[in-house]
Amino acid sequence: MTEANKRQSPIKVCAAVIYHQNKILITLRPMDKKLGGYWEFPGGKIEGQESPEEALKRELQEELDIEIDVGELVETVHHSYDWGNVVILAYGCRWTAGEIKHLEVADHCWVAAEKLQDYNILAADQPIIQKIQEQLP
DSSP, X not given: OOHHHHHSOOEEEEEEEEEETTEEEEEEOOTTSTTTTOEEOSEEEOOTTOOXXXXXXXXXXXXXXXXXXXXXXEEEEEEEETTXXXXXXXXXXXXXXXXXXXXXXXXXXEEOGGGGGGSOBOGGGHHHHHHHHHTOO
């Protein structure tokens, strides 16, 4: 990591862990975006004075055209990429309205928690997967 990356404030990101019919929603990053081709929990950057909950609701509307209720914080992840640092706040969420559309994602998939490792998921999301799997019965 470069000295500039060490000094730079981390990018604050929120992620939704949405359970539906005993599966979890993941989305595929478009190839033309940074880290394209990787799967991730849906969400995005927290903008301005938004709360993480407000950012999650906005991001899911923009990316998938769905509405969610945001629940408890599942995990906080600090991750360093070669281009900079991120802090991810992952929340358990409930899908409340809308049909999933691929507005800003390449694809989506509903995956059983124990099968999440079968997908090429972003390195920064791995601690979230670990936390989810630790809570499995």
